[in-house]
Amino acid sequence: MESRNPLLVVEELSLEFRTRTGVVKALENVSFEIEKGQTVGVVGESGSGKSVMSYAIMGISDPAARITSGRIVFGGISLFEKSRQQLQEMRGRELSMIFQSPRTALNPIRTIGRQLEDVIYRHSSFRGRQIRERALELLSRVHIPDPEKRYRAYPFELSGGMCQRVMIAIAISSNPWLLIADEPVTGLDVTTQAVIMDLIKDAARERNMGTILITHDLGLAAEYCDRIIVMHSGHVVEVADTEHLFMRPRHPYTAKLIGATPNASRDLAELSAIPGNLPDLRAELPACRYSERCEHFAQDCLESPLPRLETETGHHVACRYPL
């Protein structure tokens, strides 16, 4: 076996929210790894915990969130051993994130130039004019036409696609090792989607940057990702190389997802093909959270622990009766 030195290891991560109406078990024993330069897709229905997981990696979880077990190891070092200050300095420098709905993700009453400057000032030794030059360079890097003029624009004066470019510029300003893109192209028109995705891909390739691409769009994931993580109700149910996953899905949920997506590019969000709802994460949950919806259900599927198998090298599935 080759010596492995993954960029990010998420190990048995469990996270819950303490709310007024009960404890929401949003993530349970989530595990996966990312290599340098690799692009990993995370797919799953709405509410499956994709964003919650990304926030946990970034260290920007909601105050109500409690990590109850597990580790997140980044560049060989456990993030939970870092101080708040250290984590703050890592964010935007080594770990970056971009979000859905870029227009609201930028400060509405600050020019995009200033917002970019804020981050550069924070993470680099550039000062004064250099900051501005670096910011302009980044704006051209993400192909924003006429950056000098856009520099003074407010987010509401730009289109969603332009704002997402600005977000990318902010995210890659310090050449991070890992970029998490949480549904970066949802809500953008198809041409813009392709442009933005290519920008992310190029930026990742240039820097040998690891990328987590969270998406509803299986087609997008198939096109851009080396590996795919399938999440359901806070569980990782299957992880495999993209080709493997599409060729031979092992988890009934994955199979449903792929089966329900005839021309791979249909959006998961519009899928009603999978019957049943996501379980209530506040209730007592069975070992397999998909059991209520599963066609292959058998009584022992409810027994803990749920087996987690490596069906072939690098293809993991959490199911008692994998396909």
Next chain:
Amino acid sequence: MSAHFRHLLYVMRENPVTFFSFVLFFLLMALGLFGPWLAPYDPLASDTANALRPPSWAHPFGTDNLGRDVFSRVITATRLDLAISVAAVSLSFVAGSAAGVCAGYFGGVTDKLIGRLTDTIMAFPLFVLAMGIVSALGNTIENIVYTTAVINFPFYARVARAEANSRREAGFVEAARLSGNGHGRILLFHMGPNIMPPMMVQISLNMGYAILNAAGLSFIGLGVRPPTPEWGIMVAEGAKFIVSGEWWLAIFPGAALMLAVLCFNLLGDGLRDLIDPRMRT
């Protein structure tokens, strides 16, 4: 209904403050209804030999400069203070919701006119406008009621308008229209009940303001005349004695006023929780 009731119990248990406000509310109501019989002394009977006595067992709130029992006066005043504000709030509730619902339902010119009216009222500092209206209408208790109603009118009109507007296209309104109901019937029987919950919250939040407003007017000498017991005027009469240390004359009626306002404000917050748990601030 039982779901509402269970939710009510839940809110009460979760929020002792709301519970406290309910208790206070019933106490106020009791004092308003039975105050004159509960008061140990005649609130108007003076006893100059016993003037300006500090609180004691015989006179728990002390006596005023004419030897009248402050406790009895504070209790008796509850009815008048509540009556003024209840009357005012009822008037502005009825007028405001009628105007607001019409504005929201019909839109167009009706909406514009009513909007202009509320805007004009709101363009004044409200207490100042109240002073102006009382001076124009004449210095009587009824006019205090009308005035307080006028300055509270915009709040109801605005809430009712927003609610009616958002329900204009709602299914039940459409259904009522299709089954041949006239505008009047739709407004009264279909819109009316549906906008009640937010209006209730508004009423309760508004009561406190109405009480403050009416008491403020009588504090500056409008409406209620001495020797009628009323909290605002009692504070005004007691004010002269504060600087010489006879605090009980002004502080007790003032505290009663504060508790009443507090009660309605807390009640309003509680009701809002009850109706919409998400709107907690």
Next chain:
Amino acid sequence: MKSDSLFLIGRRLLQAAPVVMGIIVVTFILTRALPGDPAVFFAGPAADEKSIAEIRASLGLDKSWPEQFWVYLQNLSRGDLGKSISTGQPVMEELATRLPASLELTLMGLFLAVAIAIPLGMLAATRPNSLVDHLCRLVVTIGVSLPTFFTGLFLVYIFYFLLGLSPAPLGRLSIIHIAPDHVTGFYLIDSLIAGDFEVFRAALYQMILPASTLAIFALAPLARMTRAAMLGVLSSDFVRTARASGLSRKTILWVYAFQNAILPVLTTLGMVFSFLLGANVLVEKVFAWPGIGSFAIEALIASDYAAVQGFVLAMALMYVLLNLAIDILYTVVDPRIGLEG
């Protein structure tokens, strides 16, 4: 960009015109809706029919309503609000000499309220369910329930009678001091201009209690709004972005969150000012403050209609002006304004 905001400001001014018109119409109606015949009133108890008719003619009350309104407008444009029957002076003059006292007090109260409410609301929002948060909630609940005149008297009892820390609640300056030369009419400023620190101190001491009374009243809505706005902004997408970019807590709080949260607070400020102008009347009575509020109360009791209506008009116009100022400030602060309109 520059001419853009000038244009917007111009448009705001135009939008204020119908409001001002509404105010003028209402005050006109109020002056004409008198229960009795003002002519009889002005003529005094000893007047006969003839002199009443004369006075009616001289007041223009024999004309039709539109004519009277026209005259009213003309008088207003000349700054003529009629004569006060209790002092015999033009109402305009009476108001003008007393306005600085009221304004100084109101602004001081507002300043205190803002200085306390905004940090309190921010602290409460950044530490939900902490002690500060509960304190904030308490202040907000109690603050809106306290009758201003009661707060004022309570403070007088504690700080003047019991503790003796405060001067007697009798106006802007105790009799041993002489008012500074009139420049702005604000004693705090005029005394500094005159270089008389003794008077400055005395005026300040005199003002602390009434201003605090107003501040306690205005605190509640401001703190509540600050807290709510701050909570909203702190959970917004762009603050999440700022956190994900590793910006420091200080930058996030002050540059990202605060600047956005202050916008709705600015709007609330207008409403608070409306309440303050009313509360000011009560506070002036409690502290024997020689402002336009006290003047209006005396006028009310004496049925001095012209004075009362002049007072109402002046207050309403002041309120419109303040709202205008807030709108303009908003236009300058928020780049998004004007796009949707």
